[in-house]
Amino acid sequence: MPSAHLQTYAQRAEKHANPAAKALLETIERKSSNLCVSVDVTKKADFLRIIDIVGPYVCLVKTHVDIIEDFDSSLIDRLKELSAKHDFLIFEDRKFADIGNTVALQYSSGVHKIASWSHITNAHPVPGPGIVTGLASVGTPLGRGLLLLAEMSTKGNLATGTYTADAVRMARAHRDFVIGFIAMHRMDGIGAQAGEAVEDEDFLILTPGVGLDVKGDSMGQQYRTPREVVLESGCDVIIVGRGIYGKGSDAEVREQAERYRREGWVAYEGRVSPRS
Amino acid sequence: MPSAHLQTYAQRAEKHANPAAKALLETIERKSSNLCVSVDVTKKADFLRIIDIVGPYVCLVKTHVDIIEDFDSSLIDRLKELSAKHDFLIFEDRKFADIGNTVALQYSSGVHKIASWSHITNAHPVPGPGIVTGLASVGTPLGRGLLLLAEMSTKGNLATGTYTADAVRMARAHRDFVIGFIAMHRMDGIGAQAGEAVEDEDFLILTPGVGLDVKGDSMGQQYRTPREVVLESGCDVIIVGRGIYGKGSDAEVREQAERYRREGWVAYEGRVSPRS
Numbered sequence: 428m429p430s431a432h433l434q435t436y437a438q439r440a441e442k443h444a445n446p447a448a449k450a451l452l453e454t455i456e457r458k459s460s461n462l463c464v465s466v467d468v469t470k471k472a473d474f475l476r477i478i479d480i481v482g483p484y485v486c487l488v489k490t491h492v493d494i495i496e497d498f499d500s501s502l503i504d505r506l507k508e509l510s511a512k513h514d515f516l517i518f519e520d521r522k523f524a525d526i527g528n529t530v531a532l533q534y535s536s537g538v539h540k541i542a543s544w545s546h547i548t549n550a551h552p553v554p555g556p557g558i559v560t561g562l563a564s565v566g567t568p569l570g571r572g573l574l575l576l577a578e579m580s581t582k583g584n585l586a587t588g589t590y591t592a593d594a595v596r597m598a599r600a601h602r603d604f605v606i607g608f609i610a611m612h613r614m615d616g617i618g619a620q621a622g623e624a625v626e627d628e629d630f631l632i633l634t635p636g637v638g639l640d641v642k643g644d645s646m647g648q649q650y651r652t653p654r655e656v657v658l659e660s661g662c663d664v665i666i667v668g669r670g671i672y673g674k675g676s677d678a679e680v681r682e683q684a685e686r687y688r689r690e691g692w693v694a695y696e697g698r699v700s701p702r703s
Numbered sequence: 704m705p706s707a708h709l710q711t712y713a714q715r716a717e718k719h720a721n722p723a724a725k726a727l728l729e730t731i732e733r734k735s736s737n738l739c740v741s742v743d744v745t746k747k748a749d750f751l752r753i754i755d756i757v758g759p760y761v762c763l764v765k766t767h768v769d770i771i772e773d774f775d776s777s778l779i780d781r782l783k784e785l786s787a788k789h790d791f792l793i794f795e796d797r798k799f800a801d802i803g804n805t806v807a808l809q810y811s812s813g814v815h816k817i818a819s820w821s822h823i824t825n826a827h828p829v830p831g832p833g834i835v836t837g838l839a840s841v842g843t844p845l846g847r848g849l850l851l852l853a854e855m856s857t858k859g860n861l862a863t864g865t866y867t868a869d870a871v872r873m874a875r876a877h878r879d880f881v882i883g884f885i886a887m888h889r890m891d892g893i894g895a896q897a898g899e900a901v902e903d904e905d906f907l908i909l910t911p912g913v914g915l916d917v918k919g920d921s922m923g924q925q926y927r928t929p930r931e932v933v934l935e936s937g938c939d940v941i942i943v944g945r946g947i948y949g950k951g952s953d954a955e956v957r958e959q960a961e962r963y964r965r966e967g968w969v970a971y972e973g974r975v976s977p978r979s
Binding site for chain 1: 870923
């Protein structure tokens with residue numbers, strides 16, 4: 428059996444036990460899109476407008492609902508409608524990073540009630556395994572999936588070396604709930620003990636810091652192309668933010684979404700097609 | 704000049720340039736309290752009731768406003784009134800952990816508008832220096848202070864060794880805004896280059912995982928006593944949560960707050976009094 432990233436998304440969907448991971452892989456295959464758009468705007472109207480435009484081109488919409496000033500429960504109702512209309516999943520990029528007891532409350536409660544509507548969320552491994560236990564106590568009964576931040580795209584970040592290996596080990600100990608990583612590369616076998624069976628593991632790799640036109644911002648973000656991320660580094664989903672929605676008119680936003688979808692898909696086809 | 708933690712809080716307050724750090728040190732001295740209460744409840748009424756009870760005994764109230772289900776702007780108005788009535792500062796324990804551009808929005812915007820009312824907040828160093836730059840762009844003009852999480856109190860956490868040293872270096876590069884650490888020990892001189900002048904630095908150490916009656920919870924939290932934390936490890940503020948407000952009647956909550964205040968203060972007096 429070839430390693431996960433050399434199989435098609437459809438083949439991987441068939442085998443994945445976690446409902447959120449399976450749904451994401453099926454959506455990617457159905458829409459020929461491994462594009463996730465990150466919608467980082469502070470007004471409800473802008474948020475919904477952008478998602479309605481890019482919806483047809485994406486498998487996943489990444490949100491930061493905690494930056495939306497006029498957030499209310501109607502926003503979530505509308506987001507769920509758009510998710511059904513355009514056939515995409517929702518990923519609240521909360522980057523949970525607290526002790527288990529606290530993240531369980533942050534995930535389930537508060538104004539945002541993330542667990543009730545976000546198919547996928549993410550967490551930093553830095554607090555130790557208790558963060559996964561805490562989130563799983565809320566998310567597993569709902570069929571949700573968790574990504575651990577094994578690497579980051581920013582300059583001078585500390586998610587490297589043994590930190591990354593510890594993150595992968597933490598995921599491996601909770602494979603029913605941890606479906607993959609925010610990372611820059613594949614994590615297959617990283618941190619495995621001698622003799623540990625890891626050949627059949629299939630962790631999804633979702634990768635931020637993807638851009639076609641710029642190399643970075645003034646606050647340390649660094650960008651790579653879809654080809655570098657998907658074909659060369661073997662990642663599964665490209666996350667693009669300001670590169671798509673920062674472009675002005677609705678027509679331009681639509682055009683950029685389709686451009687990134689196409690670039691990501693071509694890179695994937697090059698990866699899974701038989702090599703000569 | 705003795706190292707910071709052997710000076711009195713009053714001596715340190717005189718020299719601190721950051722307005723939030725100075726105000727916290729002055730409050731500690733004025734109230735003879737190095738106790739911070741962490742109020743992790745999900746209802747507005749409980750939140751305000753507990754704070755009104757413990758207010759006289761604390762220098763700082765630590766909040767997780769994102770777990771409060773009936774949060775609205777009136778809660779913040781009421782919290783600010785209690786802060787004035789009982790003379791304490793506010794610390795939203797947000798544990799920011801994203802790229803600079805995103806944390807600047809999370810800190811300033813959204814439903815919670817943390818920067819507008821929280822004197823102190825905190826962040827994980829894992830995204831690299833951009834997280835400090837991003838938060839400082841919002842917090843510095845408001846006179847706010849930032850704590851970096853250099854260590855954690857949970858079992859199996861990854862904030863150790865070079866990670867901790869990198870956190871301290873990141874703080875040292877932004878001493879106007881980073882006022883100290885969430886940590887289990889003093890960080891004086893950690894990660895310093897040979898020849899770097901660090902003798903006069905005064906980073907506040909705020910320490911979670913403090914308890915007098917239990918040793919841990921089921922999700923990896925581990926506890927130490929005020930004496931271990933303040934006298935033996937040289938930390939400046941003890942953070943206590945369920946150990947105080949989880950006790951039942953208002954009278955018992957008040958009694959526990961006074962008990963922890965007294966234990967924390969006795970430990971501090973033992974630390975700064977001349978040794979025989």
